[in-house]
Amino acid sequence: MNLLLAAESCPPENPNCFHVPTLEELFEFAPLFGEGLFAFNRVSLLYVLAAIIVCALFIAALRNPTIVPGKLQGIVEGIVGFVRDQIALEVIGPAGLKFVPFLTALFMFIFVNNFYEIMPLVQLPSTGRMAVPAFLAFTVWCVYLVVGAKEQGIIGFWKNALLGIEMPAAVRIIYIPVEFAQLLIVRPLTLAIRLFANMMAGHILLAVIFIAANAFLIGFHGEFAINFKALPIGLVALAAGPAMVAFELMVGALQAYIFTILAAVYIAGSVHADH
Amino acid sequence: MEGDISAIGQGLVYGLGAIGPGIGIGFLVGKAIEAMARQPEAAGMVRTTMFLGIAFVEALALFGFVLAFIVGG
Amino acid sequence: MNALLLAAEGGSEGGSGLSIILPAAAELVYGAISFVIVYFVLAKFAFPKLNAMLEERSSAIQGRMEEAERTRREADEVKSQYQAQLGDAKGEANRIIEEAKQTAESLRRDIVAKAEAEAQAIVSRAQNEVANERDRALQELRSEVGALSVQLASKIVEKELDPAAHQHLVDEYIQKLSRTN
Numbered sequence: 001m002n003l004l005l006a007a008e009s010c011p012p013e014n015p016n017c018f019h020v021p022t023l024e025e026l027f028e029f030a031p032l033f034g035e036g037l038f039a040f041n042r043v044s045l046l047y048v049l050a051a052i053i054v055c056a057l058f059i060a061a062l063r064n065p066t067i068v069p070g071k072l073q074g075i076v077e078g079i080v081g082f083v084r085d086q087i088a089l090e091v092i093g094p095a096g097l098k099f100v101p102f103l104t105a106l107f108m109f110i111f112v113n114n115f116y117e118i119m120p121l122v123q124l125p126s127t128g129r130m131a132v133p134a135f136l137a138f139t140v141w142c143v144y145l146v147v148g149a150k151e152q153g154i155i156g157f158w159k160n161a162l163l164g165i166e167m168p169a170a171v172r173i174i175y176i177p178v179e180f181a182q183l184l185i186v187r188p189l190t191l192a193i194r195l196f197a198n199m200m201a202g203h204i205l206l207a208v209i210f211i212a213a214n215a216f217l218i219g220f221h222g223e224f225a226i227n228f229k230a231l232p233i234g235l236v237a238l239a240a241g242p243a244m245v246a247f248e249l250m251v252g253a254l255q256a257y258i259f260t261i262l263a264a265v266y267i268a269g270s271v272h273a274d275h
Numbered sequence: 276m277e278g279d280i281s282a283i284g285q286g287l288v289y290g291l292g293a294i295g296p297g298i299g300i301g302f303l304v305g306k307a308i309e310a311m312a313r314q315p316e317a318a319g320m321v322r323t324t325m326f327l328g329i330a331f332v333e334a335l336a337l338f339g340f341v342l343a344f345i346v347g348g
Numbered sequence: 349m350n351a352l353l354l355a356a357e358g359g360s361e362g363g364s365g366l367s368i369i370l371p372a373a374a375e376l377v378y379g380a381i382s383f384v385i386v387y388f389v390l391a392k393f394a395f396p397k398l399n400a401m402l403e404e405r406s407s408a409i410q411g412r413m414e415e416a417e418r419t420r421r422e423a424d425e426v427k428s429q430y431q432a433q434l435g436d437a438k439g440e441a442n443r444i445i446e447e448a449k450q451t452a453e454s455l456r457r458d459i460v461a462k463a464e465a466e467a468q469a470i471v472s473r474a475q476n477e478v479a480n481e482r483d484r485a486l487q488e489l490r491s492e493v494g495a496l497s498v499q500l501a502s503k504i505v506e507k508e509l510d511p512a513a514h515q516h517l518v519d520e521y522i523q524k525l526s527r528t529n
Contacts, residue, residue: 023368024368027368028368036374037373038377040378041374043375043378044377050382050386051382051385051386055386055389055390059389059393062393062394062397065398065400065401066401067401067404067405067408076394076398077398080398090323101387101390102391104395105383105386108390129371130369130371131371131376132382135371136383139383193334193337193338196341196369198333198337254326261327262327341369344369345369
């Protein structure tokens with residue numbers, strides 16, 4: 001607590017004074033231009049940039065596709081092959097082939113937005129803002145409801161989902177509202193929150209680690225002063241930094257994969273009655 | 276740093292919310308590793324299912340994480 | 349550290365928690381536009397091209413395999429043809445050798461026969477000549493001996509015999525001689 005008291009003793013007028021960033025400072029950005037619905041801030045810039053990156057990658061790789069693939073085309077084919085074989089075909093089956101573009105778009109868009117978290121000069125996971133996770137979860141929600149209605153009929157879909165499994169009547173009384181809520185509310189909510197909260201937590205984690213390393217190694221007042229009491233903590237934080245970055249890279253890739261595979265699982269439940 | 280009781284509430288919400296999923300994920304991964312060790316040829320399928328299970332369980336912990344902000348707010 | 353952060357989160361502003369976890373309207377707009385663009389670029393541009401290329405690739409592989417199969421079959425055909433030709437050539441060679449052997453054999457036989465015949469002819473001619481010579485010599489000898497013996501006899505006997513009786517005597521004598529011979 002001595003260290004923190006030292007921080008407190010810094011006069012608040014000093015702009016170099018140590019202070020823990022608030023969540024607003026970490027996640028909310030003033031618009032660069034525009035206002036109201038079209039206020040364009042840093043997160044919006046990252047979204048648009050992600051779209052440009054993904055589109056550019058796919059266009060560059062597949063503008064003139066050759067039978068013997070080049071390096072870039074090989075990478076893109078690998079990504080598409082992964083989504084097609086490991087996600088669409090594995091989870092949905094042959095009917096999943098027509099969802100491959102949608103699932104690939106989900107995977108790539110989420111992955112790039114997650115990757116911002118550890119990308120030098122950016123270091124802000126734009127999926128750590130609720131906008132894109134919420135929108136993607138909403139899109140998946142629409143897709144699996146529409147597909148379910150199309151494949152099984154609106155009534156058939158709900159009948160299969162709520163009454164499809166044999167169970168005692170007493171259990172069914174509980175099961176029906178739970179399953180109803182799960183289909184309409186819980187699925188999209190968990191889908192959005194899982195991605196958003198993982199990336200937000202990751203960003204907070206990295207921010208804490210690096211702020212700690214900075215504060216404990218360099219000093220709380222913005223000017224360099226070696227503090228032997230603080231040094232061990234600073235070194236631990238510094239050592240933890242790269243490990244955390246690697247961990248967050250894994251988390252980012254894993255979350256993109258999990259979002260995509262869950263979308264596929266939900267769509268599969270709509271395509272086949274027995275889910 | 277003046278005393279704010281909501282900070283304790285936030286901590287409790289997330290901390291308590293993480294207990295169940297923590298135990299759950301522990302069980303889940305342990306069992307999955309057991310299954311992979313017994314049948315290495317089924318490892319791919321087990322791993323996919325394990326990640327799905329983790330995703331479902333983890334969502335509960337993340338609810339706690341998000342709820343902490345709501346409580347704090 | 350966590351308590352510190354959470355304290356800051358809970359901080360003096362208040363009412364911030366919910367705004368952090370709800371989507372900001374403006375970001376939602378840009379995020380939605382971005383994802384829709386990504387989806388349409390992938391679905392309308394990238395995947396048709398990719399699928400066309402994959403189709404082309406599989407047909408190309410199919411074509412290559414068929415071509416390889418055809419080439420293999422052609423090679424097989426050529427090989428069997430070649431082998432047949434080789435067999436023909438071997439037979440031909442054998443036949444030629446056989447023929448040559450036969451020719452040589454018949455030539456040899458001819459030559460030997462001719463040589464034998466010639467030798468025979470020479471031998472018989474020589475025999476003939478020898479026989480003729482002998483006959484003539486015998487003849488000459490006979491007449492010579494006759495004349496000589498007549499001379500001798502006439503000289504010894506000094507008496508002229510008539511030539512016919514004479515000749516008869518001589519012949520008898522020679523006959524006797526040749527019999528004893």
